[in-house]
C-alpha cells in the first residue's frame with residue numbers, strides 16, 4: 444500500500460462506525476489493516492438495507508482486508524495470537540469485558556507483544572455506572588448534551604449524520620498516531636482509550652464554556668445569531684447561506700450586493716452587536732430581497748461583491764459543484780465481484796499530490812481469510 448503508514452500493521456476487531464472508521468483512517472494512510480469479522484454475517488453494518496455490501500459498510504471499510512473467523516474457535520484464537528504478535532496496533536470497540544472473555548485482556552496482549560498499541564473504544568469508558576450499557580450514536584449525542592443543542596427544545600433532534608460515531612473514530616486515530624510516534628521515539632507502547640461520551644463533549648466545548656462563564660445556556664439559535672449566519676430561500680426555492688462574520692467590510696458589501704446600501708446607516712444594524720440583537724429584522728428584510736431572484740442570480744452577485752456565501756447544496760449538487768470537481772474529492776474503487784464504487788478520497792494530501800492514496804475497494808466478508816491464515820502459517824481448520 445502506498446502512504447506514510449505503509450509497513451504498519453493494524454488488527455481491527457470492530458463493528459459499525461467508530462472502530463471501523465479508526466481503522467480506515469489508518470488504512471487510508473497506507474497501513475495494512477486486517478479486519479476480523481464474526482463469520483455469522485460479519486460486521487452488522489454490512490447488512491444495513493440487506494446484502495453484505497451496504498453503502499454504510501462501504502463508507503468505513505475501504506483499503507482493508509477481511510478475515511471471517513470465529514474468535515471463539517481454536518483457529519480463531521491462534522490467528523489472533525499470531526496477528527497480535529506481529530502487529531503495531533489493535534483496535535476494538537466491544538463493551539468492556541469482551542476482550543477478557545475472549546482471552547485477550549490487557550495483560551495477555553502486553554505479554555504477547557509489548558510493542559502493541561491497544562486502542563479500546565467504548566460508549567462511556569471502561570468503568571463507571573454506565574460502562575456495561577450498549578452505546579450507539581444517538582445515545583452519546585443525547586448524553587453529551589449535543590441533542591439539546593439542536594434548535595426546537597420541544598422536539599430535540601439528533602444530528603442526521605452520525606457525529607458522535609465519527610468524532611470518536613477520529614479522536615481514536617489521533618490517540619493512536621500520538622502513541623505510535625511516542626513508541627517510535629521511546630519504545631514504550633501505550634494503551635489508548637477513547638469513549639463516545641467524552642469524544643462528543645470534546646467536539647463541542649463552546650456550550651460548556653459559555654454556560655460556566657456566562658451562567659446561561661447558549662442554544663443553537665443564539666449561536667447562529669452570534670455567528671452571523673443567515674439562510675435564505677431564493678425565488679426558485681433553492682437555499683443559499685451567507686456568513687457576515689465579524690468584519691464590518693463584509694456587512695457593507697452585503698448591503699450593496701442586495702441593493703440596500705442604506706442599511707449600513709440603519710442604527711439597528713450598524714454594529715455586529717446590533718446585527719445580533721436585530722437578527723430577525725435583518726433576516727426578514729434580506730429574506731424578502733433574496734426571494735425576488737433565483738439562486739444563480741445571487742451566487743453571481745454575492746461572488747462579485749466578495750461575500751462569504753454558499754448554495755445550500757443537496758447531496759447530488761455536491762457532486763456537480765465546480766470546486767468539488769476541481770478537488771477530485773471522489774474516486775472510483777473497483778472490486779472484482781462487486782464492480783465499481785464511488786468513494787470519497789482521503790481529505791489529506793501530502794506534497795500536493797493524491798498519488799499515495801490507497802484505492803482498494805471494501806472487502807467482501809472473509810475475502811482474505813485464506814490469504815491471512817497462510818501469511819500467519821495457519822491452515823483453515825487448524
Ligand SMILES: CC(C)(COP(=O)(O)OP(=O)(O)OC[C@H]1O[C@@H](n2cnc3c(N)ncnc32)[C@H](O)[C@@H]1OP(=O)(O)O)[C@@H](O)C(=O)NCCC(=O)NCCSC(=O)C(=O)O
Pocket residue numbers: 458459460461462479480481482512513514515536537538541544545564565566576577578579580581605608639
Ligand atoms: C455496538 C455495541 C452496542 C454492540 O453490542 P453487542 O452486539 O451486544 O456486542 P458486545 O460488544 O457486547 O460483544 C460482542 C460479542 O461478539 C463477540 N464477537 C465479536 N467478534 C467475534 C468473532 N469474530 N467471532 C466470535 N465472536 C465474536 C464477542 O466475543 C462478544 O461476545 P460475548 O463475549 O459472548 O458477549 C457494543 O459493542 C458497544 O456499546 N460498543 C462500544 C461503543 C461503540 O463503538 N458503539 C458502536 C458505535 S457505531 C454506531 O453508533 C452506529 O452505527 O450508529
